[in-house]
Every structure is written in structure tokens, then in C-alpha cells.
Amino acid sequence: MPLIDVALPLPLFRTFSYRVPEGLTGSVTEGSRVVVPFRNRKEIGIVLGAAAPIGGVKYRDVIAAPDDAPVIDPPMLSLCRWIAEYYVTPLGVALRCALPAALTGAGSPVPSQRTRRVATIELELPSLLHRDRIFARSKQQRALYELLEQLGGRAAVDVLADQLKFSPSVLKGLVARGLVVVSEEVVSRDPFLTRERRAADSHRPSDAQRNALERLALAQPGHVALLHGITGSGKTLVYLELLRRVVLEEKRSAIVLVPEIALTPQTVDRFRAVFGDAIAVLHSGLSDGERYDAWLALRRGEKRIAVGARSAVFAPLRDLGAIVVDEEHESSYKQGDAPRYHAREVAIVRARAEGAVVVLGSATPSLESWTNAQSGKYELLSLPERAGGAQLPIVHVVDLRAERPTRKPSDHEEADAAFAMAISPPLEAALRSRLAKREQSILLLNRRGYASFIQCGACGDVAVCPNCSISLTYHRTPERLVCHYCQHTEALHRTCQRCGGQRLRQRGLGTQQVERLLAERFPSARIARMDVDTTSGKWAHTEILDRVGIGAVDILLGTQMIAKGLDFPNVTLVGVIDADVGINLPDFRASERCFQLLSQVAGRAGRGPKGGEVLIQTRAPSHHAVRCAVTHDYHAFVKEELASRRTPPYPPNVRIANVVVSGINEDATARLATRAVAWVHRLLAQHPSPGVTVIGPAPCPVERVQQRWRWHLLLKGDRPHELGRVARYLVEHFEVPHQHGLRMTLDRDPVALL
Numbered sequence: 001m002p003l004i005d006v007a008l009p010l011p012l013f014r015t016f017s018y019r020v021p022e023g024l025t026g027s028v029t030e031g032s033r034v035v036v037p038f039r040n041r042k043e044i045g046i047v048l049g050a051a052a053p054i055g056g057v058k059y060r061d062v063i064a065a066p067d068d069a070p071v072i073d074p075p076m077l078s079l080c081r082w083i084a085e086y087y088v089t090p091l092g093v094a095l096r097c098a099l100p101a102a103l104t105g106a107g108s109p110v111p112s113q114r115t116r117r118v119a120t121i122e123l124e125l126p127s128l129l130h131r132d133r134i135f136a137r138s139k140q141q142r143a144l145y146e147l148l149e150q151l152g153g154r155a156a157v158d159v160l161a162d163q164l165k166f167s168p169s170v171l172k173g174l175v176a177r178g179l180v181v182v183s184e185e186v187v188s189r190d191p192f193l194t195r196e197r198r199a200a201d202s203h204r205p206s207d208a209q210r211n212a213l214e215r216l217a218l219a220q221p222g223h224v225a226l227l228h229g230i231t232g233s234g235k236t237l238v239y240l241e242l243l244r245r246v247v248l249e250e251k252r253s254a255i256v257l258v259p260e261i262a263l264t265p266q267t268v269d270r271f272r273a274v275f276g277d278a279i280a281v282l283h284s285g286l287s288d289g290e291r292y293d294a295w296l297a298l299r300r301g302e303k304r305i306a307v308g309a310r311s312a313v314f315a316p317l318r319d320l321g322a323i324v325v326d327e328e329h330e331s332s333y334k335q336g337d338a339p340r341y342h343a344r345e346v347a348i349v350r351a352r353a354e355g356a357v358v359v360l361g362s363a364t365p366s367l368e369s370w371t372n373a374q375s376g377k378y379e380l381l382s383l384p385e386r387a388g389g390a391q392l393p394i395v396h397v398v399d400l401r402a403e404r405p406t407r408k409p410s411d412h413e414e415a416d417a418a419f420a421m422a423i424s425p426p427l428e429a430a431l432r433s434r435l436a437k438r439e440q441s442i443l444l445l446n447r448r449g450y451a452s453f454i455q456c457g458a459c460g461d462v463a464v465c466p467n468c469s470i471s472l473t474y475h476r477t478p479e480r481l482v483c484h485y486c487q488h489t490e491a492l493h494r495t496c497q498r499c500g501g502q503r504l505r506q507r508g509l510g511t512q513q514v515e516r517l518l519a520e521r522f523p524s525a526r527i528a529r530m531d532v533d534t535t536s537g538k539w540a541h542t543e544i545l546d547r548v549g550i551g552a553v554d555i556l557l558g559t560q561m562i563a564k565g566l567d568f569p570n571v572t573l574v575g576v577i578d579a580d581v582g583i584n585l586p587d588f589r590a591s592e593r594c595f596q597l598l599s600q601v602a603g604r605a606g607r608g609p610k611g612g613e614v615l616i617q618t619r620a621p622s623h624h625a626v627r628c629a630v631t632h633d634y635h636a637f638v639k640e641e642l643a644s645r646r647t648p649p650y651p652p653n654v655r656i657a658n659v660v661v662s663g664i665n666e667d668a669t670a671r672l673a674t675r676a677v678a679w680v681h682r683l684l685a686q687h688p689s690p691g692v693t694v695i696g697p698a699p700c701p702v703e704r705v706q707q708r709w710r711w712h713l714l715l716k717g718d719r720p721h722e723l724g725r726v727a728r729y730l731v732e733h734f735e736v737p738h739q740h741g742l743r744m745t746l747d748r749d750p751v752a753l754l
């Protein structure tokens with residue numbers, strides 16, 4: 001293979017040819033990495049195969065080829081080719097996301113594993129007499145030798161030195177006499193290994209669970225099932241039994257995708273209880289080296305189940321038997337940067353190519369998956385009842401319009417009024433009764449910080465981020481204004497920046513404020529707050545949830561983080577402080593997301609024998625997202641929501657690609673977006689593409705982020721292939737000028753249009 005074709009992780013829709021020097025031909029094969037010169041730097045690329053030389057072209061040489069075996073096998077290469085094609089991304093960019101960062105970094109291409117030195121007894125000394133003679137003049141050596149014996153014949157060198165205080169010369173002496181050898185050993189760094197193991201579940205499957213499992217056992221390779229199970233219906237048990245068959249009986253491998261490991265430690269614990277060391281947990285807190293260790297263990301077949309967030313869909317497993325996508329409706333399965341893939345769709349494509357079955361699980365399936373199940377593209381499996389005879393909680397609506405105080409409070413009523421703005425009297429009473437009964441409560445407020453914005457009482461001006469068209473959120477500890485889009489922070493102003501007015505008001509509740517109000521009202525209650533600000537540490541989520549699990553928390557207050565997967569039988573009350581957060585966002589999925597969040601958080605209540613109750617505070621009780629969450633009626637919600645997406649059509653009634661044009665100059669950005677739309681219109685006139693239309697341009701709902709102005713246009717089409725063709729042509733051929741920082745990105749099947 002003297003000339004090869006290489007994919008580089010660059011925003012260019014082409015591959016590059018390089019010459020392989022004599023000495024490297026042995027380690028250059030399809031799917032292996034090569035270090036190549038590109039312009040005046042080095043890049044790491046993936047070998048795609050042999051290239052045909054073009055006469056007169058001078059090719060540059062490959063600099064290094066670090067792999068003894070390809071890092072991308074042929075099925076993974078075709079999966080990445082599909083991603084590149086469907087999501088309109090260069091192949092090199094798609095390939096990069098299939099590999100752990102340790103293999104794509106610009107530094108040393110071969111990661112060094114963490115090793116430690118271990119001392120092992122080489123020569124056994126049977127008799128005491130023997131020892132007396134050998135160690136006659138070295139008591140220290142004898143002590144160390146006998147300690148090693150007690151430790152089972154081996155110990156880490158740093159433990160001997162640091163903890164047991166043996167000087168290195170003592171060990172050297174033993175080594176010199178051939179009694180002990182010191183060797184390097186690879187250390188496994190999976191932090192989940194140190195987590196306490198729980199016992200495996202002993203539940204027997206219910207009839208509905210057994211039915212689902214029987215249907216899955218009959219499934220053909222590549223089959224996709226949508227497991228629609230209400231909250232608490234035991235979807236995890238179905239996953240566990242499916243994997244028991246696939247991994248333990250058939251000796252194949254499996255992938256379990258969860259929205260975020262940190263938020264679902266209970267689910268992960270249940271898998272570990274059954275499959276133990278066969279699992280590699282791909283946690284977001286892993287270092288690059290740890291991630292690489294896990295990747296190697298999966299590739300070598302030492303681990304046969306990968307559990308992780310969206311990128312675990314690329315786990316290098318062979319003989320894949322099943323892929324589970326838990327909470328398939330979660331938007332975290334969509335990657336925000338190129339390649340903007342959706343892990344659920346990638347899972348389906350991979351499973352079809354490799355002969356695995358796919359289970360998409362959710363209590364509130366995405367409208368896309370639901371429609372596919374209705375059309376017969378996916379098989380629908382239902383778990384319509386809670387496991388163990390538990391009932392869904394009763395949901396009450398607290399209409400905040402009615403609860404609002406009618407007169408201005410007097411001074412001594414001020415504190416009461418502030419509390420009542422957050423926690424209505426019915427919710428307060430419900431909390432009080434849980435505290436009295438030593439039961440636990442969960443409170444959802446999907447807005448972190450102290451107040452959502454600061455507004456001038458005189459002119460109405462709102463403090464806005466200088467980089468983004470977003471109001472700054474007031475944080476109290478530490479006191480500052482923070483932009484939740486770009487992390488810009490500034491000190492709190494004492495006077496209005498526009499009119500100099502002195503009455504600056506905090507508007508909109510945040511979790512910090514509610515935490516303070518609760519602590520003042522219920523001084524003896526143990527309150528935990530869980531949001532982005534309290535969970536920056538690697539294990540912070542798990543620590544908070546573990547405390548709830550052992551009953552050390554009375555009230556868990558948090559953002560949407562607390563809505564997922566938690567299963568605490570002593571939680572008998574869920575309160576939603578403001579159901580309307582996000583309901584009116586200018587996004588076609590706003591209602592769907594609101595319904596999912598309310599249903600999911602309501603599902604945390606009443607999972608044990610004591611039952612449960614949910615109180616939803618809202619100013620929009622008749623909105624279908626709220627109404628259907630109250631009655632636990634997914635089907636009614638879907639019916640209304642699908643109808644509302646018919647005119648104008650939005651997914652799943654049509655496919656879309658969101659094209660965002662951005663730049664630092666407002667006019668140039670708007671002009672480029674306008675030109676792009678005209679360009680697409682001309683393209684569609686010259687090359688008819690049935691069903692494809694272009695909408696826009698318009699400023700994005702969030703007009704400016706990180707000093708960049710943003711405009712967008714939408715490509716819509718009911719035929720995926722035609723839509724993909726137009727999208728690709730636009731991205732590859734529409735010229736974006738190299739000025740004003742102008743950029744164009746395309747997001748196919750976007751989860752949001754903000």
C-alpha cells in the first residue's frame with residue numbers, strides 16, 4: 001500500500017492522499033491511525049484504504065503509524081460513513097467521535113496507561129533455619145520479606161515505601177539477592193469499581209414484562225422495539241433480563257445508553273449487581289486515560305457490556321446482541337457539535353448492520369419514536385401498570401392565578417408573601433405533613449440561580465449579557481450576575497444602567513431562593529439542592545442521591561436533574577414549583593419537553609407502599625402539556641401535540657434541518673442568511689427536489705450567543721433522502737465569505753431551534 005487515502009478531522013468534505021514510507025507499511029492498514037503532515041502542522045487521521053496516484057502530484061509522507069491493529073474496524077467505519085452522509089459532516093469528524101479522546105489528541109498518539117510497580121516474592125524460603133542464615137545481618141530485609149509473605153506474596157512498591165516506611169534500599173537488597181522481583185503492572189482506573197455493590201434484584205417479571213421479554217426473544221436481528229412503560233413499571237427489569245439472555249446465555253455483547261450516568265446511579269447499580277465486572281461504565285467523570293482503559297477492555301472482550309451516555313453507542317464491542325436506549329426521548333442523546341448525531345438513530349443503524357436488537361424505553365416516548373411504532377416500523381411493547389401493584393400518584397393542580405394575594409401585604413406579612421409566591425398554602429401543608437410523618441419530598445424548579453433576572457422598577461430595563469441576547473441570572477452565593485449561555489459573570493449593579501434608578505427588583509424564582517425560603521420556614525428540615533451549581537464535583541450528583549437514599553434528606557429541591565430515573569420508595573410527595581418554566585419558549589418541542597418533564601418528575605412519587613401525591617403549581621392549567629400530565633394521559637397528549645404540528649408542519653410530520661448562519665457583525669450575518677435562502681430557492685428551481693422547501697431566514701430565538709449574531713433558515717422535506725441531498729449541496733457548495741467571523745452550521749433532525 002504505497003499510497004493511502006486518509007480521513008482527517010477537519011471541516012473539509014474531502015479525504016487526503018499520503019505516501020507510506022518503507023518502514024511503516026507493516027502497520028498501515030484500513031482503520032488504523034496515521035500521523036500526517038497537514039499544511040505546517042501534524043494531524044492524526046484514519047486510513048481508509050489504498051489511493052490511486054494522480055500523475056504529476058507530489059505526495060507527502062506519513063510521519064508515523066502508531067497502531068499494531070486498526071482502531072476502527074470495518075463495521076465501525078461503515079457506521080461513521082453513514083453518520084457523515086446523514087448528518088452532513090466530514091468523515092474525519094465523524095470518525096473522531098467514535099474514538100476515545102486519548103486516541104485523537106494532538107500530543108502523543110499512544111496513551112500511556114497508568115502503571116504501578118509491584119514487588120513479588122520470587123524465591124520461597126521454607127525453613128526458619130534457612131532464614132536465620134540468609135538474613136543474619138539484615139533484619140530489615142527479613143521484616144520486609146515476611147511482610148510480603150503476609151500480604152499474599154506481593155504488594156505495591158509505593159505502599160511499602162509510603163505507608164509501611166521501608167526504605168528503597170531494603171527492597172533493592174532483596175531484589176539483588178534474587179528473593180523478590182519488582183515489575184510494572186497496569187492499574188485499572190474505573191472509579192465505579194469502588195462503589196458499593198447492591199444485591200441483584202429478585203423480582204419476578206410481571207405478565208407484561210414477561211410478554212415483552214418473550215416478544216424480544218423472537219425478534220429478528222436489527223429489530224427495533226419501543227418499550228412504552230409508565231413510570232415505575234419496571235423497564236429496567238426488562239433490560240436486565242434481555243441482557244441476561246444475550247450476554248450470559250448467548251455470550252454476545254450489549255450496549256446500554258442512559259441520558260447521563262451521574263443522574264442515574266441507581267440504574268447503573270442494578271446492572272452492576274447482575275453483571276459485575278463484565279460491565280464498563282463510561283462515566284463523564286472518567287479521565288482520558290480511564291476512558292481509554294475501558295475502550296481497550298471492551299475491544300479485547302474483557303468487558304462485554306458498555307453502559308454510558310450517547311458516545312457509548314460507539315463502544316468497540318464485537319458480536320453485538322442488543323442495544324438498550326433508556327429514556328429514549330431525552331434530548332441529551334443529540335450531540336450539540338459536529339457531528340450532530342442522535343445516539344438513538346445511530347444505535348438503530350448500528351444494530352441493523354451488526355444484527356443486534358434495539359430496545360427504546362420511555363414513559364413518555366418522543367413523538368418520532370411513537371409515530372414509528374404506530375406505523376409498524378418499530379414494535380410497540382407496553383408496560384401499562386406499575387410494578388408490584390403500586391399506583392400512579394394522584395396529581396393536583398394549584399392554579400397560581402387563584403392563589404395570588406389580592407391585596408398588598410403589610411410589612412410584617414412581607415416574609416409570608418415571599419414564601420407564598422414560591423410555595424402555595426396547599427403545597428406548604430403537604431410538605432409539613434410529610435415532615436411530620438418522616439416521609440420525603442421532591443421539589444422541582446427548573447431554574448437555577450436566585451432570581452431569574454433583575455429589572456429596574458422605574459424604566460423596566462433588564463440586565464442583559466453583553467455577549468448574548470439573554471438576561472443575566474441573579475446568583476446569591478456568591479453574589480453576582482451570571483449568563484447561563486456563556487458563563488459571563490459580573491458584579492450586581494446598585495443602580496439601573498439605563499436610567500440610574502435605584503429600585504432594582506429581583507424577578508422570577510430560582511432554586512437558591514427557594515432553598516432559602518424553605519430553610520427559613522422549616523428550620524429543622526434537612527434540605528438538599530441539586531442543580532448545576534451544586535454538582536460541579538465529579539461525584540456530587542451521586543453523593544446527594546445517596547444521601548436521599550439513606551433517608552438523610554427530607555426535601556430534595558432541584559432542576560430537571562432530579563426528574564430522571566430516581567426510585568426512592570419513601571418519597572411520597574412531588575411538588576412542581578412552576579410548571580410554566582419553558583412552556584412558552586419559541587420552540588416547536590417546548591410543549592413536549594414540558595409534558596415529559598412533568599410526567600417524569602411526577603413519576604418519582606409513590607413508588608413504595610405508602611403511595612404518593614403530586615402538586616403542580618401553574619398559571620396555565622388548561623395547557624395540554626399540564627392537563628395531560630395531571631391525568632397521566634400520554635396518548636391524549638400525543639394526539640393534541642401531533643395535530644398542533646400539522647400546520648405549519650414540524651417533526652414528526654416532516655423532516656427538518658436547521659441551518660444557522662452566525663457572525664460578529666449583525667448586518668453581514670443577516671445578509672448572508674438572506675443570500676443562503678435565495679441560493680436554495682434557485683437550487684430548488686433548477687434541480688427539482690420533491691417535497692423540499694426552505695423557510696426563512698429569521699433571527700434565531702436567541703439572537704446572539706457569545707458575541708455572535710445568529711440567523712437561521714429551515715429546510716423541510718417529507719423524504720429524508722431528498723432533504724439530505726439538498727442539505728449536503730448547500731453545505732458543500734454555498735460559499736461563506738472569510739470575513740466578520742461568518743460561519744454556517746447545519747443540524748439535521750434538531751432537538752431544539754433556539
Ligand SMILES: [Zn+2]
Binds near residue numbers: 460496497
Ligand atoms: Zn431604569
Ligand SMILES: [Zn+2]
Binds near residue numbers: 465470487706
Ligand atoms: Zn452570555
